[in-house]
Amino acid sequence: MTASIPTTDTELDAPRAGARGWWALIVLMLPVLLVSVDNTVLSFALPEIAIALSPTGAEQLWIIDVYPLVLAGLLVTMGTLGDRFGRRKMLLIGATGFAAVSVLAAFAPTAGALIAARALLGFFGAMLMPSTLSLLRSIFRNRDQRRFAIAVWASAFSAGSALGPIVGGFLLEHFAWGSVFLIAVPVLIPLLIAAPLLVPESRDPHPGRIDLLSILLSMATMIPIVYAIKSLAVDGPTWSAGAWAALGVLMGAMFVRRQLRSATPMLDMQLFRRGSFSGAIMVNLLSVVALVGFLYFVSQHLQLVLGLSPMQAGFALVPGMAAMIVAGLTVVPVSRRVPPHVVVPAALVFSVIGYLLVAFSSEDHGVLPLVIAFVVLGIGIGAAETISNELILSSAPAEKAGAASAVSETAYELGAVLGTAVLGGLITAFYRGSLVIPEGIPHDAADAARETLAGAYTEAHHLPAELGDALWDAAASAFGSGVTVTSLIGAGLVVAAGVIAAVTLRTTRTH
Incomplete structure (x- = not known):
């Protein structure tokens, strides 16, 4: 499919933002940093959470996944509400709620309580993310400036991911695991103070009516589909997973039909006809x-298998996060001259190589x-994410920036769910299939070891030295074989992304 990006010449000649615009960008980077820090910190805190709260394998995945699951269900709704009532207003409401619930998550006494707190964080987080990206569209009307601003915005994800393991590692080595959630408070307080002063309010000047049925249908589409994917990854093919998936597809068809028939749709489905x-x-x-x-299994491998502390594991991944930042900024001048259907696949070749290095290492x-x-994987992801986010914003009308940003963020959060549920579920399945319990291991310890790698780690340290060493050697070997197979599957997913980019991003003029 080919399509040109609308209003390109007008946007290139649009007025350029001044100093206040760039200060506003810094403010809008705060929630982005927070969300990326939260995701990375949680991955690194997961081993300690597993030891402290003793979650089951399914609960361990839910602790990570319920946050992006709720986000995925609400992002389009919150983006549309931001277009109607004000994007800055939604940003401030989301920041206030996110900070308050972070305190609740920090002191969760059980795995169930932590899952509930994470769900609430997803509710308020859904107000944050579409607002930040859509506000960039209204602040930076000049496309050259906006392209660079989005590169900086996208690099905040990488910067937060890099800071998360270091800050989180320090906290985990000196305080209880709940401290990783409290970092949201000092990040969001400056946002609540500075945003009303620096970030201009923006909204759709001609919003349609609030369509409650469309809101319900959008949620009824995303939540069952994501739940079905998670169920499939944890329990394998079941009638329940198939039923949930079918329900989500049915609700999605009804949502699309309603949008196509509406004079003022909640989400303009015609946008999806554009390859860009x-x-x-x-x-x-x-x-x-x-x-x-990649982060899901590498964080566990570095800490549990190789014995690194959370902070050491965080420092080990800093070069890769730095590579993502540099690649995201470096690709901006390149994208002015080379079309996206060439730049994106070329960048993703690096990510494929990164996965293959893991698969074929010792x-x-x-x-x-x-x-x-x-590092190699980060180069490809950083460049591809910068270009794709800019294309998404530029392809949508300015008054619908919130809804378009919400679709982009929905893809991001759905990707986070799939990354953990599918690749995380696959490595768990390979781990369980490859694990051979040594003779003499008590039945309860064997069951815990089969559940998760963290369970094997805990039981190995509670058993007598000889039995514990035997159990841990078997668990580490099983997990390592799962890493190899999962890395090959990850490489295949990146290849698919490159092919899609080469086919669909053939715009009539350079990016």
């Missing part, structure tokens, strides 16, 4: 699946091969 929009959405989705899935997967692999 739909293709960029798919690149976002698959890139995040690959990134989050079976023990030492620290250095993982560091190098993440």
Whole structure:
């Protein structure tokens, strides 16, 4: 599918933002930093959470996934409400609620309570993310400036991911695991003070009526589909997973039908006819699946298998996060001259190589091969995400920036769910299938070891030395074999993203 990006010449000649615009960008980076820090910190805190709260394998996945699950169900709704009532207003409401619930999550006494708090964080987080990206559209009307601003905005994800393990590692080594949630408070307080002063309010000047049925249908589409994917990853093919998936598809068809028939749709479905929009959405989705899935198993491998502390594991991944930032900024001048259907696939070749380095490294997967692999993978993801986000915003009318941003963020959060549920579920399945329990291990310890790698780690340290060593060697070997197979699958997903970009992003003029 080919399509030109609308209003390109007008946007290139649009007035340029002044100093206040760039200060506003700094303010809007705060919630982005927070969300990325939250995701990375949680991955690194998961081993300690697993030891402290003793979640089951399913609960462990839910602790990570319920946040992006709720986000995925509400992002389009919140983006549309931001277009109607004010994007800055939604940003401030979301920031206030997110900070308050973060305190509740920090002191959750059980795995169930932590899952509930994470769900509330998803509710308020859904107000944050579409607002930040859509506000950039109204602040930076000049496309050259906006392209650079989005690169800086996207780099905040990488910067937060890099800071998360270091800050979180320090907290985890000196305080209880709940401290990783409290970092939201000092990040959001400056936002609540500075945003009313620096960030201009923006909204759709001609909003349609609030369509409650469309809101319900959008949620009824995303939540069952994501739940079905999670169920499939944890329990395998079941009638329940199929029923949930069918329900989500049915609700999605009803949602699309209603939008096509509405004079003022909640989400303009015609946007998906543009290759620059739909293709960029798919690149976002698959890139995040690959990134989050990589972080899911590497964080556990570095800490539990290789014995690094949370802070040491965080430092090991900093070069990869830095590579994402540099690649996201470096691709901006390149994208002015080279069309996106060439730049994005070329960038994603690096990510494929990164996964293959893990798959074909020695079976023990030492620290250095993982560091190098993440650097190479980060180069591709950083460049591809910058270009795809800019294409999504530029393809939508300015008054619908919130809804378009919400679709972009939905792809990101759905990718986070899929990365953990699919790649995380696959490595769990391979781990369980490959694990051979040594003779003499008590029945309860064997069951815990089969559930998760953290369970095997805990039981190995409670058993007598000889039995514990035997159990842990078997668990580490099983997890390592799962890393190899999962890395090959991750490489395949990135290849698919590159092919989609090459086919759909063939715009009539350079990016």
